[in-house]
Amino acid sequence: MSKYVIGLDFGTNSCRALIADIKDGKEIAGNVFSYPSGYEGVVIDPSDPNLARQNPADYLEGIESSIKGALKDALKNAPGFNPLDVIGIGVDTTGSSPMPVDRHNTPLCFKDKFKKNPNAMVWLWKDHTSFKEAAWITDMAAKIRPHYLSKIGGTYSSEWFWSKILHCKNVDAAVFDEAYSFVEICDWIPSVLAGIKETDEIKRSVCAAGHKAMFNSGWNGLPDEEFLDTLSPGLSVLRNRLYDTAYTAEQKMGNLSPEWAKKLGLSGDTVIAVGAFDAHMGAVGAGVTEGALVKIIGTSTCDIMTSPAARELKDIPGVCGIVNGSVMNGYYGIEAGQSAVGDIFLWFINNLVPEKYGSTQAEKFRNLEEEASKLKPGESGLLALDWNNGNRTILVDVRLTGLLLGQTLHTQPHEIYRALIEATAFGALAIIDRIEEYGVKIKEVINCGGLAVKNPLMMQIYADIIGRPMIISKSEQTPALGAAIFAAIAAGAENGGYGSVLDAQKNMTGTGKTYLPAEGNNIVYKKIYSLYRQMHDAFGTEEWNGNMFNVMKELLSIRDEARRN
């Protein structure tokens, strides 16, 4: 008789429940729930493009709707499936997406007085309102606690925990004062499923803690009180109401609460695993191994690698973090990422592609892809920077913007589309180069996320630019599958689960199509990449010094050469 696990994946616009067979990872059912609040699930402010919040009520509705939907399908799809054979639930979410809660684990925005207040909601990962606080935290840490920055790439981001909390304190004292604690949604959602009513009892994820909250066992957990009060007097009151221990996702948060068991029709013995971020669990679902970088490509990307904790690992400037256990026990998890990838293409399609490419978004994508695939590398003469949403790695700077150059009076939308794809590939290569410079070899890239499957042009361009095999993961839902895998481990071998991530991966993950670099294309792209790096360093770093006179001219020469051949 089969046993099953559920992976719950909370994305930016929707959440998904996936039911997988423990023995072979077969995904027998999945169901998606789109968040009803805000604009496509994101509470925004027209006067401030930096603001992005979420309503946690959407998650509760989403759990019920997506799990029930998936169970219904599982009963249809898998003969003999019984909801009581579900032995565990794992949860992955976006992050850093913290939320103020009271002592009893209730979000402040569930209280009448804060109901409409975005500051009492979830501060979504892509909220950039706290860019000034991020710079302040970086400056202060560099001055008095430089080691705090060493494991997070040297720069504290506005997307992260303390920036958001500090901004909340700066702009909305009422919310800050009322908050007993701030909880990442990757911790809050499993704690709700496990029926935890005391905020202090939540088992916090080491993935969120280490990558986003400057938590490290090397300095006694979270930043010390003196440092917090230097950031803002009084901030330190929070420290005791946060956590001093953090957990890997192989651990158990608890068992499914009776209320939820009843509501969902699952067993009260169902184990709830500690949560983690989508990228880290996605990497596990994609089959992350040493030497392989896992790239989760969606609206933005997350890049995840592992390196054995037993081996010495240098600090890598610009990456989002190096955290022991953030992907799996016994390995450093290295996280990097690009602030916008699919989002750039969507912005372009939705705003700058006329109807001659089609009347729907899907048609436009298809025709752009068809036309763009006829172009040779360099043929358009265009070069773009992929910074429409800032640069997460390796510059860690949200105050950067998009750039396109090389346009003439003949430049066509599909040429720009290709240049935007190339820009994201160059950004990806900059990350790989940085990690390799610090001694971690990257032989291949395992890709997952919607775009990896849907956009073969993009994957071939990635292979040609990155110069390494681009492998597509077998699962199309690697974060949810990763969450399911952790559920199988948290449930334990004694319940039919697994003893370790590597064991579970062997049975539950696999790879699909592989794109290999075309050598001729790689040679041309190497030239263009050196121009991309020049632009990247000139606009993105204070240290760069020089002249840009060569850029347009070299692109024109490359273009002329491409057109001649």
Place this chain on the structure above:
Amino acid sequence: MSKYVIGLDFGTNSCRALIADIKDGKEIAGNVFSYPSGYEGVVIDPSDPNLARQNPADYLEGIESSIKGALKDALKNAPGFNPLDVIGIGVDTTGSSPMPVDRHNTPLCFKDKFKKNPNAMVWLWKDHTSFKEAAWITDMAAKIRPHYLSKIGGTYSSEWFWSKILHCKNVDAAVFDEAYSFVEICDWIPSVLAGIKETDEIKRSVCAAGHKAMFNSGWNGLPDEEFLDTLSPGLSVLRNRLYDTAYTAEQKMGNLSPEWAKKLGLSGDTVIAVGAFDAHMGAVGAGVTEGALVKIIGTSTCDIMTSPAARELKDIPGVCGIVNGSVMNGYYGIEAGQSAVGDIFLWFINNLVPEKYGSTQAEKFRNLEEEASKLKPGESGLLALDWNNGNRTILVDVRLTGLLLGQTLHTQPHEIYRALIEATAFGALAIIDRIEEYGVKIKEVINCGGLAVKNPLMMQIYADIIGRPMIISKSEQTPALGAAIFAAIAAGAENGGYGSVLDAQKNMTGTGKTYLPAEGNNIVYKKIYSLYRQMHDAFGTEEWNGNMFNVMKELLSIRDEARRN
């Protein structure tokens, strides 16, 4: 009884005949003829975007069609009008647009063996196939004849006479060898009307000669034979078959030939004036005076100023030329220009503006303008370079391309449209700054050409950025009116015409609406202009040295400030 003059204006896509009353400049009739050859009148080569040629047969057809059409309308519009009261015809054309001809003034492409050969046609001003030859001429002149560069801004352009002839010699010896001479179309068209059958008898325009062919009385006319043979052995054979005298447009080329008089129904006494370029004649039609820069804004712009020949004038690096008499007798004509203005907007509208802004080009323009006019300076955070077709002044470099930066995931087409308008205004200001640096004051700008009339948003942005009154000329057809004015002078006071340009302008030209700078906008735009100049110098000059880290950040600060207010 009124006397009339005809101005013939040969543009890039069409030609126009304008009939004006000599006494007050009243435009009693006009008629446009679109060239039938090539794509919108331009012979192109899909494999080489630099190539742009014209078929001179289109001009002959255009003369007949447009003059006949205008005469027909004049008979309707002006009671008592008699075609025999036309006392002169003036001609302006694009340039430098040279064409190979035989000894008897016949274009080589009229001969069977060269009929389909673009190299035997007119090398249109915007043909950039000779960019390598231009660089070569600049290098050689800098080495052995530096004074040749002093009057043309320091750089010889690929749009100019010798570059095109040298490229012809390099790529098509058959055409070069067969050519007795090369004639600018501003010389050829009036010579045809005057029935000149010997190429040696053409009176060549000092405007074309001085601005484009390095002709200067200071060094005995055209470049010397030794220099020409240094450019390419054998090139000097042409020198004796070109010209050693050049004429201002107040001079008479001849009288209308009997054949043309008969064909057009005009008097054989009709005086044909020496030709000149559209911009220079347009400046006269717009009422150019000391201290006023005339800007002819169309697909590209030409900027024209005058400075009394009696006053010392320094060489101005980067302008297209300083030529005694090129606008009118007794004044230096200073020419500058932008390689693309309207063309950039057209490119954007035709390629990158979706149908939500309208289904026709006109609707899209109207809606973009409406939305863009709601934006405050700096509010979009965008900055563009206006180099989609290279930079004519002050960089004189066709190997430059467009650039847009500052885009986010929220950037809208109308924001980009405004940024493109602003970019062309910054480019215009760079020209004005350069001319003023060399001692020529510019108090105001007189604008003519289609965009000056049709695009009030653009003109207000120009006033705000340039910080000077933007005056719209009364005539909407200033090049044709200027040509008509020169016809009135060439015909002479004895025939009812005028004795000088200034006399004629007093009666025949005027100004219309004026846009004044809004001080608050000018202050913001000064900040953005300094970033434009930084980009301009970094990408456009070899001398610049520095870092671009500030650019995106300052634009974001300006944007945030604009949104707060």
